[in-house]
Amino acid sequence: MTERVGFAAGLPLSAVAPGTTLLVVGDDAGPGRDLCLRLLGGERGDGALVVTTSAAARRVLEPCETEGGRFDLSRLPLVAGPAGEAVPTRVLAVRDPKDLTAVGLRMAGLHGDLDREGAARVRTGVVSLSPLVAANGVTAVSRFVNAVAGRVGAHDGLGALLVDPQMVEPAVIETLATLCGGRLDAREGEDGLEVRVDGVPDQPDGWRPAPLEP
Amino acid sequence: MAASTVLCVDPDASARADTCAALQEGTELAVVGCDSLSAARESLVPSVGCVVTEYELPGGTGVELAAHVRELEPDTACILFSAVDPATVDTTGAGSVVAEYVEKGANGALESLVALVNHAVAHRTQTAYPVPPDEAARLEALEQYVEDPVELGSSLDRLTTLAASTFDVPMAVISVVDEREQRFLSCFGVEAPTLEREETVCTYAMLESGVTVIEDLWSDPRFADNAGLREAGLRSYASTNITTDEGHVLGTFCLYDGEPRDYDEAERERLALFADEAMEQLELRRQLAAGNDDD
Numbered sequence: 001m002t003e004r005v006g007f008a009a010g011l012p013l014s015a016v017a018p019g020t021t022l023l024v025v026g027d028d029a030g031p032g033r034d035l036c037l038r039l040l041g042g043e044r045g046d047g048a049l050v051v052t053t054s055a056a057a058r059r060v061l062e063p064c065e066t067e068g069g070r071f072d073l074s075r076l077p078l079v080a081g082p083a084g085e086a087v088p089t090r091v092l093a094v095r096d097p098k099d100l101t102a103v104g105l106r107m108a109g110l111h112g113d114l115d116r117e118g119a120a121r122v123r124t125g126v127v128s129l130s131p132l133v134a135a136n137g138v139t140a141v142s143r144f145v146n147a148v149a150g151r152v153g154a155h156d157g158l159g160a161l162l163v164d165p166q167m168v169e170p171a172v173i174e175t176l177a178t179l180c181g182g183r184l185d186a187r188e189g190e191d192g193l194e195v196r197v198d199g200v201p202d203q204p205d206g207w208r209p210a211p212l213e214p
Numbered sequence: 215m216a217a218s219t220v221l222c223v224d225p226d227a228s229a230r231a232d233t234c235a236a237l238q239e240g241t242e243l244a245v246v247g248c249d250s251l252s253a254a255r256e257s258l259v260p261s262v263g264c265v266v267t268e269y270e271l272p273g274g275t276g277v278e279l280a281a282h283v284r285e286l287e288p289d290t291a292c293i294l295f296s297a298v299d300p301a302t303v304d305t306t307g308a309g310s311v312v313a314e315y316v317e318k319g320a321n322g323a324l325e326s327l328v329a330l331v332n333h334a335v336a337h338r339t340q341t342a343y344p345v346p347p348d349e350a351a352r353l354e355a356l357e358q359y360v361e362d363p364v365e366l367g368s369s370l371d372r373l374t375t376l377a378a379s380t381f382d383v384p385m386a387v388i389s390v391v392d393e394r395e396q397r398f399l400s401c402f403g404v405e406a407p408t409l410e411r412e413e414t415v416c417t418y419a420m421l422e423s424g425v426t427v428i429e430d431l432w433s434d435p436r437f438a439d440n441a442g443l444r445e446a447g448l449r450s451y452a453s454t455n456i457t458t459d460e461g462h463v464l465g466t467f468c469l470y471d472g473e474p475r476d477y478d479e480a481e482r483e484r485l486a487l488f489a490d491e492a493m494e495q496l497e498l499r500r501q502l503a504a505g506n507d508d509d
Binding site: 096098099100101102104105106108109112115116136137138139140142143144146147149150151153154169171172175178179 | 277280294299300301303305308309310311312313314315316317320321322326329330333334337338339340341342343344412418421434435436439
């Protein structure tokens with residue numbers, strides 16, 4: 001697949017090249033998390049792989065759970081699938097943030113499941129990297145991020161990796177951003193979520209509102 | 215050394231032959247097969263850009279092999295190619311190893327593996343550090359400039375000696391960053407062996423434009439756990455890139471101090487001049503070498 005990767009209505013982003021991974025910088029429990037999940041909403045036929053690294057993030061996804069332990073990200077009002085369609089979703093709940101090797105292997109396994117089920121494209125999200133950085137340090141997490149971005153690139157997918165600037169130092173965020181194809185900052189504006197893009201070609205400048213479409 | 219080989223480790227001779235054949239057909243890499251953890255360890259050399267391994271091996275596991283790879287050749291990609299459920303893989307003691315996984319036996323598994331190997335080697339997807347966007351062209355340029363670093367010795371030594379005096383620092387270093395390592399062309403005040411790229415400050419500094427100053431390396435989260443910096447007493451860092459006319463960063467001219475310190479604007483400008491002079495020395499040597507080759 002070579003089509004550019006589009007985003008849900010309301011997000012102030014032009015389509016990006018397939019295989020792009022974006023570092024989302026924002027509050028793990030607020031605008032950053034919301035933007036990260038909205039990026040995974042996808043287009044018709046896409047699947048989503050969501051990695052949660054905290055109990056709070058796991059709770060946010062509870063409304064998405066369907067029968068048999070499966071998930072459908074479109075059940076999240078924040079996300080809403082294309083034309084109301086289901087978004088086949090795999091959720092990996094990380095219980096041991098120190099074991100990046102296990103996280104990476106299990107992510108790859110779930111990615112393969114979505115591929116074989118016929119997902120046109122897999123959108124991979126990590127909500128959030130912040131506990132992984134705290135548990136492992138920047139070197140190990142850099143390798144992990146590079147590997148995740150590499151998998152996204154090899155499969156022409158999309159990656160959205162969240163990091164909270166209140167928990168991770170600016171120099172580390174800069175390093176992680178250089179391992180990704182660009183950076184999205186998220187904040188809460190007067191009328192809701194606002195987004196700023198850096199390092200991604202052909203995108204709007206400055207802070208832009210990201211209203212939820214009715 | 216450029217990655218030119220993929221190591222395929224599988225105790226099942228038939229499966230190994232199939233995987234090796236797919237890799238030979240689908241990649242431009244030489245393929246070396248072996249059947250055990252110990253044989254794989256012996257076959258691990260710097261030219262191996264990727265290791266593809268079954269999980270269960272005679273003498274250990276694929277994860278143990280990946281951990282060994284990280285110790286010896288940390289930038290080499292590791293891919294577990296196995297039918298074992300990744301949720302059941304034992305990663306005890308190997309939490310920061312990081313490896314890929316492709317399910318052996320699944321539909322299209324060999325095609326997926328080949329694509330992943332090609333991508334991992336071309337884009338170096340398991341390094342623990344970012345690389346410049348022009349990395350391939352940069353490495354090509356580097357080969358032209360520092361074929362024999364020892365020959366560059368004295369002229370660059372004068373520069374590092376002068377820099378240490380000018381900035382009143384105990385250590386000044388000119389180095390280049392190749393595919394996997396930082397190599398030192400001239401050192402004043404410090405004995406520097408060749409270092410893995412993931413262990414050096416310059417790996418990060420070379421991605422910045424202008425002068426990079428880190429007032430206190432020990433309080434920077436990227437380097438706070440770097441034992442080598444502490445053992446060498448390196449506390450503050452300033453550098454500027456050594457850059458070709460085409461814009462490829464070959465390496466850095468850097469200063470270290472044993473105490474935290476900053477550099478004012480004038481000092482930063484002077485440091486940039488030193489890097490320019492080092493680049494001119496390298497360019498002169500390149501042109502001389504090219505002229506000798508023409509003769």
